[in-house]
Amino acid sequence: MKDIVEIQIWQFALVYLLLIIVLAVMKKCKINQTKLLAVASVRMTLQLVIAGLILTYIFENPHPLFTVVYVACMTTFAIHRVISKNKEINTKFKIAIAVSLSVSGLCIVVFFVCVVVGESIFNPQYVIPISGMIMGNAMNGTTLGVKTFRESFSGQRSKIDALLNIGVTPQKILLPFVNQALEMALLPTLNSMIGMGIVSLPGMMTGQMLSGTLPKTAILYQIAIMIAVCTVVCLSVFGSLYLGYKTMYNEKNQIQL
């Protein structure tokens, strides 16, 4: 297999021309988001350039500390995103989310890198991209799970009150909400597993093949990462909601989000 063709900078710059098409469609349909398009394009470019520079430096000067700090930043950012999309919940619930997301994410990363791949947990070339995928998916899944839980809880306040008033325990009232939200959070991952390889080749596999990896190896990685992603979403959402719902009632069995 041939190594990947290095993109020339001037050729690369041509890709930005495609944005003109988006711009034209936006103008035609009177979508007033041209500013957002500009900001998004610039931010994406800058963020990726910075990430690229940092990763180049870390790969050339591998040090366990760099890997740890990078993964810690990723985890913190993921937690922050989940919580900022679910501001209404109580502080203990937020702690439950932070603990579940980081513990389940990190355990899966360690298992993946050390056991499945068989690399050192401090090898940045493996740990950083894999953590990115694991944490990113855990973040999306948990955001969706907690949001579903919160919204169905608020929407069904009259059901909750009616059941409390006839002497049903908060556990029995809230657990169906937990189960339903967990199912909702798992569905996107399961659905993407069903379509995988037919319509789309997933990003990681495409990237590996472009850089010269044999499809056989790329497929093994992709299968492993999909299963890891499914597990981490399941664990993180389950942990967040299962620990979280217990923060919603007090010793007098009154329920509050």
Add this chain to the structure above:
Amino acid sequence: MDIILSVNNLNFKDIISYPKIEIERNKATFICGQSGCGKSTLLKLFNVTASSTKGEITYNGNLIDSLDSIELRKEITLVSQTVFLFDGTIEDNFNQYYMYRSLPALSAKDMKKYLSLCCADFDLETKCETMSGGERQRVFVAICLSFMPKVLMLDEPTSALDESTAKRFFTNIKYYCSDNNITLIVISHDKGLANVFADNIVKLEKRLSI
């Protein structure tokens, strides 16, 4: 006088303060007063779905804070103003509520008995989604009554009923409760109903806390 529930120096969030109130056992007590004087809140304090800021409530002589709140709510059952019924038939609703209470399902005959007591003689196969507000309200009371609590608290149970149905409803409920040793507490805006059916009337006034 045999007192089942009593209230002393009760205060809720420094917004509402209550006078001394005593609820007589196995009698029908009506609670009256203008909006915002704390009628519904009082019922929530009785079944500990809300907590008082100051003061005490005793049930059979015990402070309610010292009792297990779940067991307490099984004995002092509140039928709140907001009715909740599951999607499905009346029978489904009885079954769902009984499942939540971990009780064996009620027989169709018993379901009919309680529905009829609450002037809700509908077919058990009737879909609850298609019923009117007043019909749903009566089905909901029937389900709560069928649990046979020691104290049944009804918050505006006849707000969506016409006068003659409301009278039939209260006649049935009142006699059933006194026959079965159930203490009845009712919030009602309707002075006429209170005068006819109440054994005792508690008048609450809007009082600012001191």
